[in-house]
Amino acid sequence: MTPQELLKSMFAAAVEAASPAVCVPPPSAVAAEGQDVVIGAGKAGGAMAKAVEDHWDGPLEGLVVTRYAHGLPTDKIEVIEAGHPVPDSAGREAATRILKMVEGLTEDDLVLCLISGGGSALLAMPAEGVSLEDKQAINKALLKSGATIGEMNSVRKHLSAVKGGRLAMAAAPARVVSLMISDVPNDDPSIIASGPTVADPSSGADAIAILKKYDIDIPDNVRAVLEDKANETPKPGDPRLATVENIMIATPQDSLEAAAKVAEDAGYPPMILSNCIEGEASDVALVHAGIARQVAEFGQPAKAPCVLISGGETTVTVKGNGRGGRNAEFLLALTVALEGHDGIYALAADTDGIDGTEDNAGAILTPDSLQRAADKGVSAKDYLADNNGYNFFSSIGDLVVTGPTRTNVNDFRAILIEK
Structure with a gap:
């Protein structure tokens, strides 16, 4: 050789070790008494959805968004492809539908969330007061700036209606189990895909400081959203996230x-x-x-x-x-x-x-x-x-x-x- x-x-071998077919656990580890809803976002989303389907016996429905050309054929879980690394309207539509799917669930229901790298751009539902065009412009500027993934995702969380724990908060009181494939240093679950099911330790003020650090101009409407305390993400210890379990299934x-x-x-x-x-x-x-x-x-x-x-x-x-x-x-x-x-x-x-x-x-x-x-x-x-x-x-x-x-x-x- x-x-x-x-x-x-x-x-x-490095890629195979992180293959969803290898690392997604059997459904018996997470199955619920009530309704089972599968959602997710990331470059591994299609493969993770297929791995769940291949091992799931009972009723199943859901929606997962992945990058263009990354989908796989599935029978029960719909897989939508969208833009990455810059979010697009397909990602916005998928995020809107996913958010609606988890609303109105009960404590007997399970939301199985399949999260992998790339989910930040793919799960693209702007916060109220922020347009998709605003998010696209800021995302492009961050990608060229040299900002770390943690810094970029801190900004993304505070311009989103679903990231930074907001997706899990919308699913309460249902049980939420997130299966995560880590693409970030130190496997911080709050950074992977901008942590849609994880409490967020960062703040809107942090996001503004990051944008200032890299000399990225932001319009007045975006600054207003970042400064508004009412738009803040849920923090560690928030009781609305008490039924959430985040499980790392593959790491660098x-x-x-x-x-x-x-x-x-x-x-x-x-x-x-x-x-x-x-x-x-x-x-x-x-x-x-x-x-x-x-x-x-x-x-x-x-x-x-x-x-x-x-x-x-x-x-x-x-x-x-x-x-x-x-x-x-x-x-x-x-x-x-x-x-x-x-x-x-x-x-x-x-x-x-x-x-x-x-x-x-x-x-x-x-x-x-x-x-x-x-x-x-x-x-x-x-x-x-x-x-x-x-x-x-x-x-x-x-x-x-x-x-x-x-x-x-x-x-x-x-x-x-x-x-």
Whole structure:
């Protein structure tokens, strides 16, 4: 097995570990005496709905919203596709219908909520006083700003009628069980899909401070909503959320450990650096490059051959006009930093199969990537300055293309050091 093949096998194992078919629990763990209603949002929504249907014997109805091209055929649970990462009218319609489905339930009823990454954009019901166009504009600005996922979702919660615990509040007094696939650092349930069934510790004032931090202008009507205490999200300890149970069924750590097992079986001792790395993608790449060089040249903190593995969610402050998501950005910055170092290979990819808004999951780096690109007249430094990682790796045929994986436990990075 070549280093490239091993890295791709590790990524496949990371994705499989978070597959809804593997991690969604049997219905006996959550079934209710009354009505069973299934709702949900996220990139894994279609696959999670199908997994529930495949193992559910009794009456079942529901509605789940997922990203375009991420749906799967289902019989009882309707799956709607909508826009991501920028919300659209299809997401607004789905959120409106979901909210109506959970109203008027009793304490004997069960709301099974299927939550995964991407739900923030997909469950798009603006708060009263905020238009969909307002949310779209602010969302686009946040995506380009370099804001962390936690910061973005703090803003999204306070511009929404369903996020930040509001969906669960609408379902009371029914029992609400949320099955969650984590795509956020530290697996904070209040951040995953902006926590529609989780009490929100942040405030409207926090959201305003975040928008100010990244110099994002907001119209007067949006500012009024954020400043109005009557629009505040339910906080921890709110009795209206007393019947809610949030269960984590797949995490980035699970996926990193599955990938580590593949590396170990192939004779490459793995070292998991962290499952929750954040920061500017190019800065994170510099740190990873430094560790890889230390291993290759001094045998510290591990001896080669080995594989360094990490997860989390980096950000990209967009300054250029190129193509590429945060994984291509990370890998291109790594390429520049390693300067063609002998014996070092790497893969960086998003476990949802989509790096940003592109058609690739990520890319592969080899010791000769820099030279092969230069032979084609492609400058790694110039492409990095233009945020053009997609076209850099496309030019040398090293994009990783999987199509939608229908799950999401965030970024996966692996650096293989042969010697």
